[in-house]
Amino acid sequence: MTDSDGLPAGAAKRPITRRSVLASSLAAGVAATVSPPIISALGEAPVKLGWIDPFTGTYAALGTSQLNGAKMAMAEINKKGGILGRQLQIIAEDSAANVGQATEKLNKLVDQDKVDFTAGGVSSAEAAAMSHAANLKSMLYIAVGGHVDTITGTDCHWNTFKLCSDTWMLSEALCATLLKKFGKRWYFCTPDYAWGHFLYKGASEILAQAKGTNLGNAVLPLGATDFTSALIKVQQAKPDVFVVFQSGDDFVNLMKQATQFGMTKTMAFGSPLLELEPLAALPVEARTGWGVMEWWWDQPNQPHVKEFVASYRKLYKATPSGRSWLGYAAAHSFALGAARAKSIQAAKMAHAMEGMKLPPEVALEPDGPYYRAGDHQCMITEFVGEVNQKGKYPNLFTVSEELGGAKLAKSPAEKGCKLSYPA
Amino acid sequence: MELLLFDGFNGLIQGAFYALMALGLSLIISLNSVINFAHGGFMVVGAYLAFTLAPYIGFWPALFAGPILAGILGILVERTLVRSMYGRSDPIYSLLLTFGFALIIEDVVRTIWGAQGVPFEIPAALGSPVSTTYFFLTGYRLFVIAAIGLATIALFAFLRLSRFGIRIRAGILDLETVSALGVNVYLLRSVNFAIGTLLAGFAGVLAAGVLQLAPTMGDDVIMATFVAVVVGGIGSLFGSVLGGLLIGLAAGITTAYYPAASDVVIYVIMAVVLIVRPRGLLGQEGLFE
Numbered sequence: 001m002t003d004s005d006g007l008p009a010g011a012a013k014r015p016i017t018r019r020s021v022l023a024s025s026l027a028a029g030v031a032a033t034v035s036p037p038i039i040s041a042l043g044e045a046p047v048k049l050g051w052i053d054p055f056t057g058t059y060a061a062l063g064t065s066q067l068n069g070a071k072m073a074m075a076e077i078n079k080k081g082g083i084l085g086r087q088l089q090i091i092a093e094d095s096a097a098n099v100g101q102a103t104e105k106l107n108k109l110v111d112q113d114k115v116d117f118t119a120g121g122v123s124s125a126e127a128a129a130m131s132h133a134a135n136l137k138s139m140l141y142i143a144v145g146g147h148v149d150t151i152t153g154t155d156c157h158w159n160t161f162k163l164c165s166d167t168w169m170l171s172e173a174l175c176a177t178l179l180k181k182f183g184k185r186w187y188f189c190t191p192d193y194a195w196g197h198f199l200y201k202g203a204s205e206i207l208a209q210a211k212g213t214n215l216g217n218a219v220l221p222l223g224a225t226d227f228t229s230a231l232i233k234v235q236q237a238k239p240d241v242f243v244v245f246q247s248g249d250d251f252v253n254l255m256k257q258a259t260q261f262g263m264t265k266t267m268a269f270g271s272p273l274l275e276l277e278p279l280a281a282l283p284v285e286a287r288t289g290w291g292v293m294e295w296w297w298d299q300p301n302q303p304h305v306k307e308f309v310a311s312y313r314k315l316y317k318a319t320p321s322g323r324s325w326l327g328y329a330a331a332h333s334f335a336l337g338a339a340r341a342k343s344i345q346a347a348k349m350a351h352a353m354e355g356m357k358l359p360p361e362v363a364l365e366p367d368g369p370y371y372r373a374g375d376h377q378c379m380i381t382e383f384v385g386e387v388n389q390k391g392k393y394p395n396l397f398t399v400s401e402e403l404g405g406a407k408l409a410k411s412p413a414e415k416g417c418k419l420s421y422p423a
Numbered sequence: 424m425e426l427l428l429f430d431g432f433n434g435l436i437q438g439a440f441y442a443l444m445a446l447g448l449s450l451i452i453s454l455n456s457v458i459n460f461a462h463g464g465f466m467v468v469g470a471y472l473a474f475t476l477a478p479y480i481g482f483w484p485a486l487f488a489g490p491i492l493a494g495i496l497g498i499l500v501e502r503t504l505v506r507s508m509y510g511r512s513d514p515i516y517s518l519l520l521t522f523g524f525a526l527i528i529e530d531v532v533r534t535i536w537g538a539q540g541v542p543f544e545i546p547a548a549l550g551s552p553v554s555t556t557y558f559f560l561t562g563y564r565l566f567v568i569a570a571i572g573l574a575t576i577a578l579f580a581f582l583r584l585s586r587f588g589i590r591i592r593a594g595i596l597d598l599e600t601v602s603a604l605g606v607n608v609y610l611l612r613s614v615n616f617a618i619g620t621l622l623a624g625f626a627g628v629l630a631a632g633v634l635q636l637a638p639t640m641g642d643d644v645i646m647a648t649f650v651a652v653v654v655g656g657i658g659s660l661f662g663s664v665l666g667g668l669l670i671g672l673a674a675g676i677t678t679a680y681y682p683a684a685s686d687v688v689i690y691v692i693m694a695v696v697l698i699v700r701p702r703g704l705l706g707q708e709g710l711f712e
Contacts, residue, residue, distance in 0.1 A: 056529075056639060056642075057642070058639070060538050060637070060639055061537075061538045061539035061540065061637070064538040065539075192682075192683055218682070219682060220678075221682065221683055221685065221686060223643070224682075225634055226433065226437055226674075226675075226678070228429075228430070228433040228559055228675075228678075229429075229430050229433065229679050229682070230678075230682070231559070232426065232429050232430070232559055233426075235558055249540065249635045249637060249639070252634075252635035253633070253634050253635055256632075256634070256635070257633055259550070260550055260551065260552070260563055260564075261559055262551055262552045262555075262558055263558075277539040277540075278540070278635075280539060280540075280541075281539055281540030281541060281542055281635050281636070281637065282542055283543065283544045283545070284542070284544070285547075285550060318537070
C-alpha cells in the first residue's frame with residue numbers, strides 16, 4: 001500500500017496539525033454528552049413508556065439498575081396481559097445525568113416516539129428538569145430516583161409523582177441515628193447541585209435543633225475525582241461525624257481516599273443514601289459507616305421480596321439494589337394507575353394514582369408505600385443501618401431500624417406544594 | 424500556607440497521572456499521526472485486566488501484567504484498524520475510528536465486568552498514611568509518584584539510549600526520511616502505539632487504587648490528558664510531562680480556594696497558553712503547524 005507521494009503508507013506524511021488536535025479535543029468534550037439510545041423489543045400497538053436515565057457517567061450503574069428493574073416489571077405486566085390489554089413497551093434513553101440532555105431526550109420521546117408516559121432520573125437536577133419539561137407537555141412523569149424536595153414541594157406538578165424519598169426524609173432518618181450513636185460535632189461534604197444542597201440544608205437544620213456544632217461544609221463539583229483538599233480540612237476539624245452527601249462514583253472515590261488517609265478510624269461516617277452498587281465497588285477496608293437505604297434485598301418478614309430477588313438474580317445474575325426496586329415499582333405504578341383510571345390519559349391517571357397504595361408484591365417493604373395525594377410523594381420506608389465491613393457481596397449492610405416514610409416526611413403544606421390540574 | 428502546600432503537593436500527584444497519560448497520547452499523536460480518542464479506554468482495559476489477574480498472581484505482578492496486556496491489545500488495534508488510516512491525509516478518519524473504538528471498549532468492559540464499579544484492592548502496607556501529621560501522604564500516593572517517575576525515566580532512557588527509541592524520535596521529526604533510510608516504519612509505528620497504550624494501562628492500574636474502577640473511569644481523565652498535551656506542546660514529550668504537572672498543580676491549588684473552578688482552570692490555562700504561545704510551552708516551531 002502506498003500513499004499519493006509513493007511512500008509506504010506507514011511513512012505517510014503527518015496529517016495532524018495543532019488545530020486538528022484542538023478541534024478533536026473540543027469534539028471529545030461534546031461527544032461525551034451524546035450516546036446512542038437503547039431500545040427494547042417492539043410489540044403490537046403497545047403502550048409506550050419513555051425511560052430516561054443515566055447509562056453513562058458517574059451515575060451509570062444506578063441508572064442501569066433502575067432500567068433493569070423497570071424491564072423486569074415490563075415482562076411481568078405483559079405476561080399478565082399488559083396495560084388495558086395492550087403490551088407495554090419501554091423506550092430507554094441515556095441522560096448521562098445531564099440536565100440539558102435529559103430534557104432533550106424527554107421531549108424527543110414525547111414528540112417523536114409518542115410515548116404515553118415517562119419516568120426516570122438519578123440525579124436530582126435532571127429529575128427536577130424532566131418534571132418541568134413533562135409538565136409543559138402534559139405528560140405523566142414518575143421521578144424514580146431524583147430526590148430533591150422541590151419536585152414534590154415548591155415545584156410540584158399535577159403530572160409528576162415521586163417514588164424515591166425526598167431529601168428531608170433521608171436527612172431525618174439519618175440524623176436521628178447519628179446524633180444518638182455519635183457526637184454532635186459534624187462536618188459535611190456536599191456535591192455542588194440540588195441534591196447535595198437540599199440534604200445539607202435539612203441535615204444542618206436538624207443538627208442546629210439538636211444544639212450541635214457545624215464545623216464546616218466542603219462543597220465539591222459533581223463528578224469530582226480528588227477529595228484530598230476537602231479531606232485535609234475535615235481531618236483538621238476533628239469532627240465526631242463526617243456526613244457525606246456524595247453518591248455513585250463520587251462516593252466511592254471519596255471513601256477510598258478517606259480510608260487511605262486513616263480517617264475512617266478517627267471519626268464516624270454517615271451517608272443519607274447508601275446504595276448496594278457503590279458499596280460493592282468499595283475495597284473491604286473502605287466499607288464503613290452508617291446510613292440509609294431506600295430498599296434492602298434481605299427482608300425476611302416480607303414474603304414477596306424473596307421471589308423478587310430470585311427472579312432478578314435469574315435475569316441479571318446480580319442482586320437487586322434499591323435502584324432496581326425503584327425502577328420495578330415505578331413501571332408497575334403506571335400499570336396500576338391505568339387499571340384504576342381505566343385509561344392512559346395523563347390527567348385521569350394522575351387523579352387515580354393519588355393515594356394509590358402499592359400492593360405487597362410491588363411494595364416489597366413494610367407499611368405499604370403509597371403516593372400521597374397532596375404532593376404525589378410516595379411514602380416509602382427508610383432502612384437505617386450500618387455498612388457490613390466483614391460481609392461479602394451482597395451482604396454489605398445490616399439494617400438496624402425501619403422507619404415509615406409517612407412519619408418522616410414534611411406535610412405538603414410545609415413543603416410548599418400546591419397542586420393544580422389543568423382546566 | 425500549610426493548606427496551600429498540602430494542596431500543591433496533592434495537585435502534583437494528580438498532575439503525575441495526567442503526565443503519564445499525556446506521554447502515551449503524545450507519542451501516538453506524534454509518530455502514528457492518530458488523535459487517539461480511545462486512550463482512556465486503554466487505561467480502563469489495563470486496570471480491569473490487572474483487577475482480574477490480581478487474585479491469581481497478586482497485586483505486584485498484576486501491576487505489570489495489566490499494562491503489558493493493554494500494550495498487546497494496542498498492537499492488535501494498530502495492526503488491524505489504525506494502520507489503514509496512515510495513508511489518509513484527513514485526520515477525521517482516524518479520529519472517528521478511535522472515537523468509535525473508545526465506545527466499543529467502554530461497552531465491552533461494561534458487558535464483561537458490569538456497569539457498576541468493582542473493588543480494586545491495594546496491598547495493606549500501602550493503604551495507610553506514613554505520618555499522622557502529614558496524613559495525606561499515604562504509602563500508596565508515594566508509591567504512585569515513584570512508579571510514575573520511574574516509568575517516565577525508563578521511557579526517556581529508552582527513547583534516548585536504545586536504537587529503536589532513537590528511531591522513534593527521528594520518526595517524530597521526519598518519518599519520510601527515516602523510511603527512506605530503510606527503517607521498517609510499520610514496525611516502528613506498531614511498537615510506538617503499543618508503548619502509548621501500555622503507559623495508558625499503567626496509569627489505569629495506578630489510578631484504580633484511588634478512583635473507582637468503573638467502565639467510565641477513562642472519561643474523567645481523557646480531557647485533561649488532551650489539555651496536558653496541548654499545553655505542553657504537541658510533539659514534545661517533555662512538554663507533555665510539564666503540561667500534566669502544571670494543570671494538576673493548578674487544579675489542586677484551585678480546589679483549595681474555589682473548588683467549583685477546579686475543572687475550569689485547566690481550560691483557562693490552555694486558552695492562555697494558546698494565546699500567548701500557540702505551539703505550547705515546549706512545542707517546536709514549525710512542527711505540527
